Amino acid sequence: xxxxxxxxxxxxxxxxxxxxxxxxxxxxxxxxxxxxxxxxxxxxxxxxxxxxxxxxxxxxxxxxxxxxxxxxxxxxxxxxxxxxxxxxxxxxxxxxxxxxxxxxxxxxxxxxxxxxxxxxxxxxxxxxxxxxxxxxxxxxxxxxxxxxxxxxxxxxxxxxxxxxxxxxxxxxxxxxxxxxxxxxxxxxxxxxxxxxxxxxxxxxxxxxxxxxxxxxxxxxxxxxxxxxxxxxxxxxxxxxxxxxxxxxxxxxxxxxxxxxxxxxxxxxxxxxxxxxxxxxxxxxxxxxxxxxxxxxxxxxxxxxxxxxxxxxxxxxxxxxxxxxxxxxxxxxxxxxxx
Amino acid sequence: xxxxxxxxxxxxxxxxxxxxxxxxxxxxxxxxxxxxxxxxxxxxxxxxxxxxxxxxxxxxxxxxxxxxxxxxxxxxxxxxxxxxxxxxxxxxxxxxxxxxxxxxxxxxxxxxxxxxxxxxxxxxxxxxxxxxxxxxxxxxxxxxxxxxxxxxxxxxxxxxxxxxxxxxxxxxxxxxxxxxxxxxxxxxxxxxxxxxxxxxxxxxxxxxxxxxxxxxxxxxxxxxxxxxxxxxxxxxxxxxxxxxxxxxxxxxxxxxxxxxxxxxxxxxxxxxxxxxxxxxxxxxxxxxxxxxxxxxxxxxxxxxxxxxxxxxxxxxxxxxxxxxxxxxxxxxxxxxxx
Numbered sequence: 001x002x003x004x005x006x007x008x009x010x011x012x013x014x015x016x017x018x019x020x021x022x023x024x025x026x027x028x029x030x031x032x033x034x035x036x037x038x039x040x041x042x043x044x045x046x047x048x049x050x051x052x053x054x055x056x057x058x059x060x061x062x063x064x065x066x067x068x069x070x071x072x073x074x075x076x077x078x079x080x081x082x083x084x085x086x087x088x089x090x091x092x093x094x095x096x097x098x099x100x101x102x103x104x105x106x107x108x109x110x111x112x113x114x115x116x117x118x119x120x121x122x123x124x125x126x127x128x129x130x131x132x133x134x135x136x137x138x139x140x141x142x143x144x145x146x147x148x149x150x151x152x153x154x155x156x157x158x159x160x161x162x163x164x165x166x167x168x169x170x171x172x173x174x175x176x177x178x179x180x181x182x183x184x185x186x187x188x189x190x191x192x193x194x195x196x197x198x199x200x201x202x203x204x205x206x207x208x209x210x211x212x213x214x215x216x217x218x219x220x221x222x223x224x225x226x227x228x229x230x231x232x233x234x235x236x237x238x239x240x241x242x243x244x245x246x247x248x249x250x251x252x253x254x255x256x257x258x259x260x261x262x263x264x265x266x267x268x269x270x271x272x273x274x275x276x277x278x279x280x281x282x283x284x285x286x287x288x289x290x291x292x293x294x295x296x297x298x299x300x301x302x303x304x305x306x307x308x309x310x311x312x313x314x315x316x317x318x319x320x321x322x323x324x325x326x327x328x329x330x331x332x333x334x335x336x337x338x
Numbered sequence: 339x340x341x342x343x344x345x346x347x348x349x350x351x352x353x354x355x356x357x358x359x360x361x362x363x364x365x366x367x368x369x370x371x372x373x374x375x376x377x378x379x380x381x382x383x384x385x386x387x388x389x390x391x392x393x394x395x396x397x398x399x400x401x402x403x404x405x406x407x408x409x410x411x412x413x414x415x416x417x418x419x420x421x422x423x424x425x426x427x428x429x430x431x432x433x434x435x436x437x438x439x440x441x442x443x444x445x446x447x448x449x450x451x452x453x454x455x456x457x458x459x460x461x462x463x464x465x466x467x468x469x470x471x472x473x474x475x476x477x478x479x480x481x482x483x484x485x486x487x488x489x490x491x492x493x494x495x496x497x498x499x500x501x502x503x504x505x506x507x508x509x510x511x512x513x514x515x516x517x518x519x520x521x522x523x524x525x526x527x528x529x530x531x532x533x534x535x536x537x538x539x540x541x542x543x544x545x546x547x548x549x550x551x552x553x554x555x556x557x558x559x560x561x562x563x564x565x566x567x568x569x570x571x572x573x574x575x576x577x578x579x580x581x582x583x584x585x586x587x588x589x590x591x592x593x594x595x596x597x598x599x600x601x602x603x604x605x606x607x608x609x610x611x612x613x614x615x616x617x618x619x620x621x622x623x624x625x626x627x628x629x630x631x632x633x634x635x636x637x638x639x640x641x642x643x644x645x646x647x648x649x650x651x652x653x654x655x656x657x658x659x660x661x662x663x664x665x666x667x668x669x670x671x672x673x674x675x676x
Binding site for chain 2: 094097102254268276277278283
């Protein structure tokens with residue numbers, strides 16, 4: 001088969017890779033219906049994360065089950081499935097507490113920008129749709145695989161409650177979909193922080209009530225103005241830098257919470273400021289699996305349309321252009337069709 | 339009147355101070371029945387926090403109301419009251435959310451190691467007991483004013499649930515009383531980290547099921563051993579150093595939480611480790627007022643006896659000896675009787 005492999009910063013190639021095969025009796029092999037490029041893939045593409053050798057890329061996926069191992073009982077060939085970037089058993093204590101990305105048996109699922117994929121722990125990892133979806137549902141189901149699930153976790157981690165005021169730091173796909181999640185969870189006011197017109201537009205479509213273009217402490221000052229001097233009840237951080245984390249913490253009111261899902265890079269949180277802020281922090285790699293059944297259901301019923309976050313669709317063979325477009329911020333998120 | 343004043347590191351004097359008077363119509367003046375020395379008072383005593391000039395000391399108090407301002411309606415002279423170290427209106431949005439120590443109108447209540455005290459926002463700050471308590475209840479009611487309320491907040495912030503495994507970092511009065519709080523909140527296993535025999539004994543009396551004497555990463559390793567490799571559901575941090583914070587975070591399982599109430603000194607939390615830990619953080623100056631009615635009730639009914647944390651009782655005039663005894667760790671906590 002063929003798939004995307006990164007060879008160095010800026011160097012993504014669509015090339016031959018070995019066909020995946022069932023290695024463990026709990027594996028499934030799926031034929032990908034769609035994949036995409038993630039904002040976090042750009043850390044490698046931009047040379048910020050080191051690349052030690054040619055590496056298959058991608059970790060978001062939906063597809064049709066081709067084959068399952070002997071111990072797989074819940075998933076059958078022919079089903080359309082959605083999975084997450086960490087395989088999980090869905091039965092250990094950590095999974096039962098809803099933190100599947102820290103599952104005792106977790107395994108990273110990489111190399112999904114390809115024609116086929118091996119998914120470990122298929123029963124615990126994959127969620128099947130009621131039937132094979134029509135083509136127009138595929139982008140939304142693919143969004144559930146990571147960016148929607150991650151935005152949703154951020155909103156839950158930030159404690160979004162009905163009637164709450166929510167601020168969102170970061171206008172990438174995750175930030176935009178956390179706006180949608182906050183709306184679905186009943187937030188009354190959703191303040192999206194963005195200075196890009198097309199992203200502002202999408203944020204408003206997803207449910208944002210206010211747009212703030214200022215950043216850093218200037219952005220914090222505007223949030224305070226909008227919230228009677230107090231700050232937001234819930235703040236979602238979807239960037240992962242020192243500036244964005246501090247902007248998020250300072251935008252929350254005492255007793256409020258920050259849900260952070262931007263992968264932290266060179267971040268050090270000042271203990272004393274955090275102590276006196278009275279702001280709760282929870283974040284990390286989103287346990288998308290916790291939310292998948294609910295998200296698939298909402299998409300299936302047409303309640304939410306997160307697939308709108310894809311503003312570029314390319315043949316899988318043109319994956320390199322997907323990286324370029326996202327790197328240059330010409331696209332929010334690129335969908336790849338094998 | 340007379341009260342404790344710190345003049346420099348190690349230099350606490352019992353000396354004449356102006357009698358407090360009603361300054362605002364929401365004030366109350368109380369005659370102190372008891373006060374005490376707090377672990378956080380030692381930051382000044384040890385010269386770690388700067389002392390800019392002679393400063394009245396103490397922030398824990400119980401006493402009899404002597405006089406109230408014209409607008410005070412809920413508190414009357416002759417009542418026995420318990421207050422907290424921040425006066426709060428108990429009506430603003432932040433108080434209603436339970437974070438009274440960040441009240442919009444909060445005011446620090448200092449100088450309680452004295453004969454009389456002015457308490458601002460008396461209606462919002464003070465909680466009266468059903469009647470004037472017998473002498474034997476006074477230490478427990480005084481503990482509610484800070485150390486019990488702070489330990490209780492730490493347990494709540496750490497999300498202690500019935501059946502949970504809880505680890506406590508710090509064996510000062512707050513750490514010991516967070517053991518008691520965890521027990522009251524239904525924790526099944528409570529692991530106290532302490533290497534001092536007298537404190538271990540009190541921890542066991544308050545409900546600890548295990549004692550761990552190791553510190554830092556060695557302490558973390560023991561906690562993991564005791565919890566099937568996962569870590570505790572809830573961890574209470576009651577020290578405030580870099581080492582103790584990291585020990586707390588690393589002792590919690592993914593999806594677990596740290597409640598931290600040690601005043602953070604020179605602490606910087608590594609963003610990436612926190613991100614991948616999946617551990618929730620909440621802490622800060624404890625909103626004791628949130629818990630006071632419940633705590634006073636439990637003490638009144640004899641359900642809890644937090645006053646046992648006082649292992650030294652002195653006349654207020656001997657306050658300097660109270661500081662010395664705590665500084666030298668000869669006493670867990672010194673009670674002062676005017």
